[in-house]
Amino acid sequence: MPLIIVCIGIAILLVLIMFFKLNAFVSLIITALIVGYMEGMSILSITKSIENGVGSTLGYLGLILGFGAIFGKLMAECGAAQRIATTLIDKFGEKHVQIAIVLTSFIVGIALFYEVGIVLLLPIIFTIAIYAKVPPLTIGISAAAALSATHGFLPPHPGATTIAVIYKADIGLTLLYGIIVAIPAALLGGPFLARFLKKFDHEIPKDLFNKKVFKEEEMPSFVVSVIAALIPVILMTLATIGKMILTKKSGMQTFFEFIGDPVIALLIALLIGFFIFGINRGKNMKEIEKTAGSAVSAIAMIIFIIAGGGAFKQILIDSGVGKYIVTLIQGTNISPIFLAWLIASLIRIAQGSATVAAITAAGIMMPIIQVSHVSPELMVLATGAGSLIxxxxxxxxxxxxxxxxxxxxxxxxxxxxxxxxxxxxxxLAGALTLNAIIY
Structure with missing residues (x-):
């Protein structure tokens, strides 16, 4: 019954948005209320879940989206995004520009959650789309595929690393297997799929991107532009490495964890960006403030819609849908690799968060690893794959x-x-194939 209620809720949401043209944020809140009530939650617990869902989502993503939008706007308005885009097009050619954005996204995404990575890459994605004269979605889907692949398969990404720690998997071996799986996955989900999406050719949302064409002397160098864009990645990577090699709770590890927190890393990048992309390019603080204001106003409704999604997700978690799925799956006699993928998949579909799905599935499957002698590294890949579905x-x-x-x-x-x-x-196919070949 809980799964039927979830399906009814999703259907109601789609009807509200697609047929009644109701605002997505309002539709998500209404749907969360209906699903919570149908799942048997009390009225007070429903409102509390919605408040917690909005608060927990915006507490993390609100700051990231705000800082990332301002940073991206600064990159676009000083010509840094144009410099990176045109250099990639020159090096790879317009026909292979999607491969270029996949490689860029792998580098950016190795230490960043999807939400952070896509915000940082937006100005580069839009600039490449304009200069290569292709729909923005065909570039964006390639970037998103690489970001998702790093999340599911590649330590030291926080998502994959967390699963590896739970399974007590070897990080280096997990990374090796992950690369073998992530590359074909990203190419199929990105450049290959993009061939069929050219009909979805929409204009870039107003105020998210500056279409001004800069002269050569007006733009910062490629090296400066790339290093500045990678500052959050570098800081988060240092934090991940610090967790692996430094003594727990030491002063140095605490410092790296602080600067490697996504919010702090983006704040540091933004402050540096104020100088490199603002003051150093001849702007005063009033002009920089105007840029920041326009960037935040452009994503205001996006932030509210994401908050609505967080409310709906929290209702599904608090109503016990995830636990219900677990009880259905336990006790089955199937491959541990497939079972890890299946549990993570069902939890992901039910409650929305890839991270929650992966961690929950890993906790369930940990005892099975100890008695089945299955490769924990391949279990990391299977669980990560399931959490993406x-x-x-x-x-x-x-x-x-x-x-x-x-x-x-x-x-x-x-x-x-x-x-x-x-x-x-x-x-999933990669994990099962590697298991058959190696083990």
Whole structure:
């Protein structure tokens, strides 16, 4: 019954948005109320869950989206995004520019959660789309595929690393297996899928990007532009490495954890960006403040929609849908690798968060590893793959992608949802194949 209620809730949400044209944020809150009531939650607990869902989502993503939007706007308005984009096009050629953005996204995404990475890459994605004369979505889907692949398969990304720690997997071996799986997964979910998405050619959302064409002397150098863009990545990578090699709770590890926190890392990058992309390019603080204001106002509704998705997700968690799925699966006699993927998949579809799905599934499967002698490294890949499958209306990344690329809900299903699902099945196939070959 809980799963039927979830399906009814999703159907109500789609009807409100697609047929009644109701604002997505309002639709998500209404749906969360209906699903919570149908799941048997009390009225007070429903409102509390919605408040907690909005608060926990915005507490993390609100600052990241705000800092990231301002940083991206500064990059776009000083010509840094144009410099990176044109250099990539020159080096790879317009025909292979999607491969260039996949490589860039792997570098950016190795230490960043999807939400952080896509915000940082937006100005580069939009600039490449304009100069290569292709729909923004075809570049964006390639970037998103690489970001999702790093999340599911590649330590030292926080998502994959967390699963590896739970399974007590070897980080280096997990990374090696992860690369073998992540590369074909990202290419299939990105550049290959992009061939079929050219019909979704929409204008870039107003105020998210500056279409001004800069002269050569007006732009910062490629090296400066790339290093500045990678500051959050570098700081988060240092924090991840610090956790592996430094003594727990030492002063040095605490310092690296602080500067490597996504919010702090983006804040540091933004402060440096104020100088490199602002003051050093001849802008005064009043002009920089105007840029920051326009950047934040451009993503205001996006932030509210994401908050609504967080409320819906929290209702599904607090109502016990995830636990219900676990009870259905336990006791089955199937491959541990497939079982880890299946549990993570069902939890992901039910409650939206890839991280929650992966960690929950890992906790369930840990005892099975100890008695089945299955490779913990391949279990990391299978669990990560399952956590990527079928993002939909209860996933914040779904709404971010929809709004950033100016898509309708059906178009988001046909692009973003399909992309992550392709990655999920390729990850499962890769884990099973490696298990058959190696073990």
């Amino acid at each position: 079928f993002p939909h209306v209860n996933d914040t990344g779904f709404w971010m992608f929809k709004e950033f690329f100016n898509l309708s809900v059906p178009e988001t299903f046909a692009s973003f949802t399909l992309m992550d699902t392709i990655l999920s099945f390729v990850g």
